[in-house]
Amino acid sequence: MTVAARVASPSGIHSASAPAIDLPARFLVLALVDLLLAGLAVPFAMPLLLTGYYQARLLVFVHLNTLGVIGVMIVGASYQLVPVVLQTPLASERMGRASFWCLLFGIAAFLSGLLTGWLPILGTGGTLMVLGFAIYIAVIVMTLLRAPVVDIVGWHIAASLFGLAGGMTLGLLLAFNRGMGFLGSMTTGLLAAHIVLMVGGWVNMLLVGVAYRLIGMFTLSEDRLHHRLAQVGLGTMIGGVWLLAATALFSLGTPFMLAGAGLTFAGQVGFAIQLVRMYHGRRRRGIDVHVPFLVTASAMGLLTATLVIVGISLHSPMASRLWVAAGWFGIAGMAESAIQGMFYKIATFLVWLRRYAPVAGRQKVPRLEDLYSRRLALLGFAFWLAGLALSSGALLFDTRVVAILSGVTIAAGIGCFLKNVGSIAAHWRPRGVQGVGSGAR
């Protein structure tokens, strides 16, 4: 990124615009509905973690979290954040809306197919989902190409799209394989590569990049981001994740696996160092509610990478509890912790924008933190953290009762979070004669 490049960017009377609010909002609503379902299911699903990973109900629960909650939330948040990050309007809102319908029906069909094992609906759902994600990738890539400057956050977004494309392709193959079994002995390697690319290559990469921007904006610590370290961290994460995926796919051997896991771990360490730098040097003091969630996410990311290294070193079999723990802490501990923390900034701002921006300057308007209960948010975080800790105990000691207890505790954490979501949503009111679709125009 150079000064010259920025100075060369267009000026003049100009109406660059963010996307209409309904675009990200519809994704966030869908993700919250899925989170509610996941919260209701988690006390029953946690004991399934003790029994293996390739059974229908557990697969439905896992994909409800990964696709329904994490995936949909990321797509919606991207549509809102990418224009801000790239300082460029979204390439096509119409395509963005089309991706919503593909994902809505695709995920519903896919989860039904996983549960019933009926190949037509599984294939239809998988195809629709792939179409939805492909449209999402196309919109973000086109927006990236239009951006006058792509900074380190933009590069994280770009890298994450490759992870999504790769993971999605492997996922579609796995879905069809579930009905036809054509992959044979490759199934396990493909599954491992799919998980690595989706969690490490897409979700983690995107969350890290977005965290750099969000933390900087909301704590006034953008100048504390160490750009060289961020570049190195991104490079090691890309190298690590893709090396791991390739090793799993093509059975390249333990040294390559360890190298991939080591690079991924180094990338997570780099992110943790950036968090410490930014939070320590922040000019907006005080502990915002997003802070404990993101710190937990970073710690869980490190834990996940550590478990992967240990698993490879010990040559743990795929059915091992250790891999289940790595997957669980990557999905719930890292991704969903980060998403909850970021939601308090992204979605709250979205609602504020809709309800209060039109009268800001003319009337007294609330701050973002006035839209929800800070105490409830912290209580929810405490439940969430306790649930994660209990789940590690359940996996470690193979205790069904503790697994159920962890599920109940996690559900309580989700309940607190959703109660706050309700409080935030209560501020969302129609703006006179304008339709939802014209919210920000």
Added chain:
Amino acid sequence: MTQTTATPIQTTWKISEVLQRYPDLLEKIIGMSPAFNRLHNPLLRKVQSRLVTVEQAARIAGIAPDEMARQLNTAAGLDAAGTIDVAASPEQTNDEPEWVRTAPVGVDLDVRPLHEQGEEPFAAIMSVVRAVAPGEILRLRNSFEPVPLYDILRMRGFEHVTRQLGPDEWEILFLNSGSKRSDALHNRQPVMAGSTRSTPVSGGWNADATITIDVSDLVPPEPMMRILGALEAMSPGASLLVHHVRRPMFLYPQLDELGYMHETRDLGPDQVEIIIRKPAPLEALGK
């Protein structure tokens, strides 16, 4: 990586900027006037230091702005010879205008008790401003000269006369002249809360800007609130120059909806300027 050079302290700097770069100067500043004792309180320091420039603080302390900047530079171990931009001091006169004797006092407000309780009186002052009818006076009593308030109330059409009644007792009479008068500021570059920069903008931008604000030190959505608030207080036809760290993507639709003309340009990493012009009534009708 950012490299910091030892730039001499300027009279146009905010006290917050001085303390951010030279934290050891806190005691030096506090020692300059009893009015600055409240800077011992971290909360008040955080709020008030962002509202006051060195030049304004010098006026509060009763010393020349360049002398205060020189003292601060000396204490910071900086050689400031010939490098201090002395901000133009507003005209001061002992001749009180006619309205001081003829206009009725609409609101009487003593904010000294608030200071004693460690509270920031700005909100209390602004809440009573609306109650002052055109032609009426807001009589404010304070323990120091509230220099930053002058520019803010001037934008709302208030003229003022200041009287020092004692070492820690000031009476300021604000007359509501009946119209917002941001046009009265054409010949000056007033700084509102949050502004820190005095760097001139090349081209015609600066000449067009009636008011300049800096929202770099604010977190979303505060920049939007501050910008829309400033625009609301401005007269039709006036322009606002905003210093920001990024393009305010979510502000643009609001500006478009309100009929404001706006232009953005990037100056470098994390440095953006937006100039916004409030349409005159006829322009708005023609839109």
